[in-house]
Amino acid sequence: MRRWRTALAALPPVVEAALLMAFGALCVAVQNALIRIVSADVHTFEVVFFRNLFGLLAMLPLLGGIGFGMFRARNPGRLLLMSTWHVLSMICYFLAIVYLPLADVIALAFSKPLFVTVGAALILREVVRVRRWSAVVAGFVGVLIVLQPGAQAISPYAALVLLGALLGAATSLMIKRLTATEAVSTIVWYQALFATMLSLPLCLAYWRTPDAVGWLLLLAIGGLGTLSWLIMTRAFFLVDASVVVPFEFLRLPFAALVAYLWFAEVPSVWTWLGGAVIFAATAYIAAREARVARTRAAAKGDAGPLTTP
Secondary structure, eight states, X not given: OHHHHXXXXXXXXXXXXXXXXXXXXXXXXXXXXXXXXXXXXXXXXXXXHHHHHHHHHHHTTHHHHHOGGGGOOSOHHHHHHHHHHHHHHHHHHXXXXXXXXXXXXXXXXXXXXXXXXXXXXXXXXXXXXXXXXXXXXXXXXXXXXXXXXXXXXXXXXXXXXXXXXXXXXHHXXXXXXXXXXXXXXXXXXXXXXXXXXXXXXXXXXXXXXXOXXXXXHHHHHHHHHHHHHHHHHXXXXXXXXXXXXXXXXXXXXXXXXXXXXXXXXXXOHHHHHHHHHXXXXXXXXXXHHHHHHHHHHHHHTSSXXXXXX
């Protein structure tokens, strides 16, 4: 492990971030495959609970570095609401993973930043100019390409993915608002705590005792989910978000590869095309937002007026 850390530290930050994103994308693809496998024997609600439980346990080591200050919450009600949306979003995704081709799930899940942009303009009253609105429209065209309405019946599980993306966007917007009053560690802690508490009743209501293999799969799902989150967080720490975001497209080929090897699924050309359009739109939005953020940051250091693109 120490050799790997030394080797990564010697790489340029962009290369390290790219490798981390690729490994994180692989973790997500394997995690999704394991969710489908274990859901054949245990209910999806159980999978959601244990994913949140392991995320909560992963937070405990942070106490040594952060201390008990992360327990002090100024807006517990908003934290609970955010966690509710988070759990519902996770349920939507996990149910879709069981029944929908894995590549389709990833392609449609790319739509989350589109909903975030719309919500930021309508709810947070952020200024979104023509170029980003055009990217949002293009992204939703990509969604239609994947769904092919009219050519085939739209799967209810595809609608679940989009609902999950919408709820995930609502979660992100609430987190953005909470950062004005709460520490990041507090937000992450209470999200993990409340999500575990909220998913427990559903888990107990539909409980099926896993066998030994099932327990191992649930442990692996929790470990991979936490690992991918930590890896991608590290990548965003190394370089600007506009540099990291394009590498998120690696989730689609990794999902397609794992789905082909484990389930003999072959994504349609429409999944590839629509996924690429959605992702290109979200990557452009991320680049524009990063540019606006840099402009605002530079303007704060100057006495002159702020001009955003």
